[in-house]
Amino acid sequence: GKKMIVDNVAKSLEESVYYKLEEEILSGALKKGDTLAEISLSRRLGVSRTPIRGAMHRLAEEGLIEITPNKGAVVIGVNDEDLVNIYKIRMRLEGLASREAAERISGEDKAQLSELVELSEFYLARNDLERLKELDSEFHNLIYRASGNRLLEKTLSELHRNIKTYRRLSLTVPERVILSVKEHREILSAILSGNKEEADRLTF
Numbered sequence: 001g002k003k004m005i006v007d008n009v010a011k012s013l014e015e016s017v018y019y020k021l022e023e024e025i026l027s028g029a030l031k032k033g034d035t036l037a038e039i040s041l042s043r044r045l046g047v048s049r050t051p052i053r054g055a056m057h058r059l060a061e062e063g064l065i066e067i068t069p070n071k072g073a074v075v076i077g078v079n080d081e082d083l084v085n086i087y088k089i090r091m092r093l094e095g096l097a098s099r100e101a102a103e104r105i106s107g108e109d110k111a112q113l114s115e116l117v118e119l120s121e122f123y124l125a126r127n128d129l130e131r132l133k134e135l136d137s138e139f140h141n142l143i144y145r146a147s148g149n150r151l152l153e154k155t156l157s158e159l160h161r162n163i164k165t166y167r168r169l170s171l172t173v174p175e176r177v178i179l180s181v182k183e184h185r186e187i188l189s190a191i192l193s194g195n196k197e198e199a200d201r202l203t204f
Contacts, residue, residue, distance in 0.1 A: 013047050018055035020045065022161070025064050025077055036065060036073040090159045091204045094140065097156060098199040100147035102191045109146040110192055116142065117188045120181045132177050139184050143191075143203075 021041075024030040036056065038049045045052070056073050059065045067073045105113070116139045123131045140160065144153040183202060190198035 013051035014054035017045060017047060017051050018058050021055060021059060022064065025075055030075050032075055032077040034075040086159055093152060093156055095200040095203045097144050097147040097152055098187060098191060098203040099196040100149055101143050102194050102196040102199040104148040105146040105191055109142060113142055113188055117184050120184055124178060124181045129177055136180055
């Protein structure tokens with residue numbers, strides 16, 4: 001049992017280092033061309049070099065950094081074309097998630113989805129953009145889960161994370177927020193009535 005606990009702690013440290021660095025790269029705090037040194041990261045984040053090494057391998061797999069022998073790790077970041085591609089893929093997959101949710105959604109999830117839309121309308125009336133952004137994410141995450149398609153849910157959650165900064169930009173526009181609440185109401189009706197074609201068409 002003890003080794004298991006040690007492994008789990010190491011795993012969650014690696015996870016939190018990974019999310020921290022990913023967030024810094026996506027938000028532009030770490031810029032393209034910046035070098036990542038294990039020693040200074042270990043000092044800055046207060047963790048040993050093992051979780052840092054693991055996190056860096058994951059970032060390299062995602063194509064956010066490049067690790068070269070002797071030179072260490074360099075930030076590649078995300079360019080506009082990547083973001084546009086992530087967005088296109090995500091839009092297609094979100095339509096698929098809504099389509100599957102319209103077929104499979106449970107009574108409990110229906111109630112929760114309705115509640116999220118009502119809350120959005122309430123906060124829209126109060127002009128609370130921050131809360132609306134959170135509700136927007138919750139709405140999409142619930143649809144991913146309600147689709148009952150685990151792989152789709154996992155893929156969309158990752159794309160959602162990758163696009164968070166892009167999303168942050170697109171959802172700071174007040175008109176966009178107002179529109180998204182209206183879209184959510186329409187998507188909700190389609191899902192509640194089991195109209196999968198309509199649910200797919202409306203989700204973008």
